[in-house]
Amino acid sequence: MTHRLFTLSFAATASLTAADWEAPNAPEAVGTHAFQVPEGLEVTLWAATPQLYNPTNMDIDAAGRIWVAEGVNYRRHKGRREGGDRIAVLQDTDGDGQADSSHTFVQEEGLVAPLGVGVFDNVVVVSQPPDLIVYTDVDRDLVFDPLVDKREVILTGFNARNHDHSLHSVTGGPDGKWYFNNGNCGALFTDKSGKTFRMGGGYHKNGGGDWFINSTEIAGKKSDDGFLWTSGFSARMNPDGSDVEIIGHGYRNSYEHAVNSFGELFQNDNDDPPACRNSYVLEYGSAGYFTRDGRFYKTVKRPKQDHGRAHWRQDDPGTFDAGDIYGGGSPTGVVFYENGALGEKAGGTFLSCEAGRNVIFSYQPEVLGAGYRMERHTWMNSNHDGQFVGSDFVGGGKAEQMADTDPDEVNPKLFRPSDVAIGADGAIYVADWFDPRVGGHADLDDSCSGAIYRIAPQGFKPNNPEIDLTSIEGAISALRSPAPNVRWTGFNALRTRGEKALPAVLALSKDSNPWIAIRAVWLLPHLGDEGLAVCNQLLQSADERTRLVAFRALKRAGKDVYRSAQQLAIHPSAALRRDAALSMRGLPPELASPVLIEVAKRWDGSDKNYLESIGLGAENHEAEIWTAMRDAFAPGDPLKWSDSFARITWRLWPSTAIDDLKARANSPELTVEQRDFAVESLSFIDDQGAADAMFELVTRDGLSKNSATSWLLMRGTGAWAKFGLSKKLAETGIYDPRKIEPIEVTVHKADKTTTFTEADVLELQGDAERGKLAAARCVMCHHLNEMGPHYGPDLKGWVSRQGAEMAVRSIVDPSADIAHGFEGSTLLLKDGKKIDGILISEGNPVVMTSTGGLTQMLPTGRIKSRKKMKHSLMLNADQLGLTAQDVADLVEYLKSY
Structure with missing residues (x-):
């Protein structure tokens, strides 16, 4: 096992001044020859365990030292390292391209898998919920001494310690601000200026960890800046923690973001498989994971809506463009490369780690209207056959330790890039978490191995200017x-x-x-x-x-930029007009309206980010600004509106447009699409009058009754529930909790052993034609060939994503590793009935989808208890009546589907 021995020999040269803990197993690393990188570049091993363990994040200082946040005590292994996790400092002292020194900067019991470290000269910022901690190395000896150095918590109130969806790293912006982000666990914090921010949403105590606040209790409540935000957010602030400004929200779990020298923010974001993405963050905009009042996207998913568009609410007003949605994965660290050893052509490259796919993606974003074109490329890759393993989006499982092709090689699919950074020498450095599993709140590598690879031109000699x-x-x-x-x-x-x-x-x-x-x-x-x-x-x-x-x-x-904004509002560039609109945010409507009107006049009718910038600029004054636009555009009769003005109305959700929208919804002069769009626009207005108007459209048998009924049911039991629609819904029979007769649906746990094993299936030759017939049993729960519900994972590309072996395992023993996002729950009703399924909405009513795609609304008053299921909702092969040959045939068919 030459590469394992090489790693050990290499690591033995390290100065281990922090040998407080050693993993029970020998360290390992992926051989450098396993990586594919752009032509002209080479991969070298810069550092490896025991110089560092389980790297969650890293930063590189002016001297070329790499500072690493470690996660030895990650998740179920909390307490594995006594004394807590640490921030380690690694250095190449002789300039030969390999680290030869490693020591601890700080180790504390309160450091439990911190997800961020940022180094600003002698100031080290560590992201450790509930705190954002700043260590000042006063004597500059690279070791924190509480008797000499300074430790300050500059902000606190970030939810969920030892949880991936919490506080992430701090990075410096070109404007002198510090930027940080936080996942959808939420936060309730007060900055040094005295402003309190309430970052709430419907995600609470999910996925373990230590929780400090209930973010569901602050969902829908404005922050002291006067705006409404949701969990999963980006912020910038002064380095002392004052003047915090939220600059993006509605994320699921943006692990890291990068701001470039033009002030553009780019990030990746995780997903309930399969809609991970990389995107430009429109300033102040929402990515869409939560609704305005903090409800999950699933509660407002439209019938037959594509999962990616539903997950990021791309068809709803109030969201920015999702960018490149690439499917399942586990995105981690990012960086924006501008200048350095890779040459001018590499300038403007956004790099994004994808641990679930064993790759680093690259983009060179191009200005496209008010956003960016994001064309994805694979920049660094250890997965040569495109078969993914050990990740949530392929059903979990784990990668084998040894490579299939060579038993003496470490499996290159154990490469789990957790971060990517640029050194002062201009080279790219990649931290490897190294594990058979990624996601699912698990780590399976008991050696806690980690590595740092350097990617640079062949023959590169590092030079860190003093x-x-x-x-x-x-x-x-x-x-x-x-x-x-x-x-x-x-x-x-x-x-x-x-x-x-x-x-x-x-x-x-x-x-x-x-x-x-x-x-x-x-x-x-x-x-x-x-x-x-x-x-x-x-x-x-x-x-x-x-x-x-x-x-x-x-x-x-x-500085006052109002006059400049007036000029930019009429500029030919959509990007400049976008920023003019955004700069109106928070201004009185009499000042904001003239600029926003000019920007709106120049909208092309399709640019999502452009329209969203108008809405964000008008926030908190939508009704007044829409009225001013209506008067300026003089559209006259609401039935004569242009489609672009109708869509501007949709985005601004103005209460002053209720009567006009109702008239459009009832007009035989408009097309069905125009009428339905008026109903949809009405549904996004957070006003009693809008709810009453929708109710009238339903009960008076108008032309839009069917559409209005669908929206009324969704809003009446959701965002409009506060308007007291329950009685009206019951009286009309649209939704009467007293008359609901729940249907009992149970999924029996299969026996621990089946009549055949995975190995039995893998020995057989499958027949795709027979498999097509066997697939008919799948449409009870899976969408296949335009048939079946979207209850279980979509089977299109399923086998190609996770490989035949994992597919067989999922069919034979589906409870072995349940795909994230498809965990089951059991509702026990007060009348004794039991319902197993996936919780779609946990409001009132609870919405549950069960086997066969049966979806039921269940009033909370009828529910006695709810608990998560420990076994899969999917029936195993025996329960489905499948033989080993049937499974082999089915997998063979799905390979090409």
């Missing part, structure tokens, strides 16, 4: 760095020098590399009157992206 932040020249050098947080230290140092730094900053703005040059623009508003004047001049730049950054720089610096 940086002196006390001099203007040194700060400029830092601002030029490929490493994002090193750049931040340069920005911060130059900002403190004020107008003295202006000549050097202006010189930097003329750099031939656009990514480096644009960094200077962010500093200009902070460099005295002359710097401010130069920034204002750039608002007239012929280069639209320079103009955009100048506008953003002034806004982030607290």
Whole structure:
């Protein structure tokens, strides 16, 4: 096992000054030859266990040291390492391209699998719920000493310790702010300015961990900034924890995000399989995982709606474009590469780790209207056959330790990239969690092995330029760095020098590399009157992206940009008009309306992010601003509205449009589609009048009765329940809890042993034609060939995603590893009936879908108890009456489906 021995020999050279704990098993790593990377680049092993264990996140400082957050005490292994987890510091002291020094910066009992570490000179920021902790290494000896150094909790109130959907890493932005994000566990925190943020949603005590707040109790409540946010969010703030600003929300679990030098935020996000994504985050926008009042997307899923569009609510107003939805996976760390050793062509590359697929994806986002075109490529890959294993989206399971092709090789599918970062030397560094399993709140590698790989041009010699932040020249050098947080230290140092730094900053703005040059623009508003004047001049730049950054720089610096927004609102660039609209957010309607009207006039009728920027700019004043738009556009008779104005009305959900929408819904002059769209628009207005209007459309047998009934039922038992529709719904028979007769549906747990095994099936040759006939038994629960419900996972591409062996296992023993998102629950009713199925909505009524796709609404008052099932909802092969040959035939058929 040469690569295992190589790892051990290599690791033995490390200076293990923190040998407080050793894993019980020998460390392992994937051989570097197993990776495919772009032509001209090579992969080398920079560090490996025991220099580091279970890396969850990393950052790289100006000296090239890599700081690693470790998760030895992850999930069910909490307490495995006494004294808590640690932040480790690894260094290549002799410059040979391999770490030869490793020690502990800090270790605390309260550090339990922290998911973020950010290094800003001698300031180290650790993300450990419920706290965001800042350690200042006062004596700069790279070891935290509580008697000398400083430890401060700058923010607290982030939910769920030892949970992947909680607080993630902090990174420095080009504007001098610190950026961080948090998963959908939610938060209730107060910044140093005294503003309290209530980040709520319908996710509570899911997936284990230690929970500090009940985010469901704050769902639908505004924060002190006056806006309504949901769990799963991004924020930026001053480094002292003041002036926090939420800049995106409605995520499921964005593991990390990256802000580039143009101020654009990109991230990935996880999914209840299969709709993971990589996207541009529209400022202040919602990704759509939760509704406005914090309900799960499943509670408002439309009939026959594509899962990806439903998961990110892409057909609802109030969400930004989901970007690239690529399917199942387990996305982790990201970074945006701008300059460095990989050359100019690599500039502008967004890299996103995908641990479930053993790859790192790459994108070079291109401006497309008010958003970005995201074309996906595979940048680093250890999965050569495209068969995935050990991940939720393929039913769980685990990857075998040894490779199929060579028993002396570590299986390359154990590569689980947890983070990717850029060094000050310009190379790319990738942290490997290394495990047979990813997701499902599990880790199966008892050796806690981890590795850091370096990807650089062949023959690369690392060089980390010495940086002196006390001099203007040194700060400029830092601002030029490929490493994002090193750049931040340069920005911060130059900002403190004020107008003295202006000549050097202006010189930097003329750099031939656009990514480096644009960094200077962010500093200009902070460099005295002359710097401010130069920034204002750039608002007239012929280069639209320079103009955009100048506008953003002034806004982030607290300058009045209203006049500039008026100019941008009529600019030919949709991106500039988008930012003009967003800058109206929070302004009185009499100021915001003129700018938003100009932006709205220039909407192409289809750009989702553009329309959403208008809605975000109008937030809290939608009715007044829509009225001003109606008067400005003079559409007259509501039956004569253009389709684009109808869609603007849909997005602004104005209470002042209720009568007009009702008229459109009832008009025989409009098409069915136009009438139905008016009903849909009405359903998103959070107003008693809208609920009453919808009820009238249902009970008066109008042209839109069927559509209105569907929306009324969804809203009347959801977002509109507060308007007291229960009595009216019951009186009309639309929904009367007293008359509901629940149907009992139970799924019996199969015997532990079946009449045949997985091995028996794998020995057989399958026949696809016979398998097509056997597949008829699957449509009771699975969507197959346009038949069957969307109850179990969609079988299209199922075998190709997870491989034949895992498919066989899932059919023979479905309870062995239940796919995430398809866990069952049991409802015991007060009348003694029992219902097994998947909880679609946990409001009142509870909505449960059971075997066969049977969906029932169950009033909470009829439910005695509810609990999660320990076995799968799927019947095993014996229960389905399948023989071993039937299973072999079925899998053979599904290989090509």
